[in-house]
Amino acid sequence: xxxxxxxxxxxxxxxxxxxxxxxxxxxxxxxxxxxxxxxxxxxxxxxxxxxxxxxxxxxxxxxxxxxxxxxxxxxxxxxxxxxxxxxxxxxxxxxxxxxxxxxxxxx
Amino acid sequence: xxxxxxxxxxxxxxxxxxxxxxxxxxxxxxxxxxxxxxxxxxxxxxxxxxxxxxxxxxxxxxxxxxxxxxxxxxxxxxxxxxxxxxxxxxxxxxxxxxxxxxxxxxxxx
Numbered sequence: 001x002x003x004x005x006x007x008x009x010x011x012x013x014x015x016x017x018x019x020x021x022x023x024x025x026x027x028x029x030x031x032x033x034x035x036x037x038x039x040x041x042x043x044x045x046x047x048x049x050x051x052x053x054x055x056x057x058x059x060x061x062x063x064x065x066x067x068x069x070x071x072x073x074x075x076x077x078x079x080x081x082x083x084x085x086x087x088x089x090x091x092x093x094x095x096x097x098x099x100x101x102x103x104x105x106x107x
Numbered sequence: 108x109x110x111x112x113x114x115x116x117x118x119x120x121x122x123x124x125x126x127x128x129x130x131x132x133x134x135x136x137x138x139x140x141x142x143x144x145x146x147x148x149x150x151x152x153x154x155x156x157x158x159x160x161x162x163x164x165x166x167x168x169x170x171x172x173x174x175x176x177x178x179x180x181x182x183x184x185x186x187x188x189x190x191x192x193x194x195x196x197x198x199x200x201x202x203x204x205x206x207x208x209x210x211x212x213x214x215x216x
Binding site for chain 2 (some may be wrong): 030041046066
């Protein structure tokens with residue numbers, strides 16, 4: 001009961017934008033998770049690379065901003081993970097298609 | 108006089124010596140990547156991703172004005188995200204729902 005009370009009244013709790021900002025921010029890693037089930041040809045190399053750097057920077061930001069925002073931090077850790085995964089899928093698919101072009105050229 | 112103004116900016120609590128500057132500055136990359144993707148065919152755009160980018164942009168514009176320090180750089184970058192996200196969404200929706208002849212041909216395949 002006490003922990004709920006603490007959470008409810010927290011400076012980064014559900015009565016504040018510091019809570020709802022990260023809640024909406026979860027939409028980005030969740031979208032990436034949904035996209036990870038789709039073929040890798042649909043992945044945007046531009047956007048995914050940017051997302052990887054972006055979440056790395058914002059992990060630090062979430063830690064340094066006042067009030068300190070662990071919710072945001074966790075959100076960006078999750079996003080970093082899924083974006084890196086998507087980036088690896090994109091790179092692998094690109095490697096395959098480049099190899100296919102080379103093979104076709106050589107044949 | 109200009110020197111002291113520059114110095115003030117340089118030493119600002121959300122200035123270039125801090126993460127409060129670089130994180131939002133880099134976030135422009137998302138909108139720039141989105142602008143680069145304006146030339147991508149709409150079939151390749153992702154609804155989940157663009158909806159996420161748009162909604163985050165909108166909510167975070169508000170967030171930037173209530174954190175400490177207040178961050179107008181973050182505010183403007185989120186406005187840009189919401190705008191580019193909305194544009195990408197409009198492109199995809201227009202393609203999927205309002206280009207009837209192409210859609211009919213695609214369904215016949």
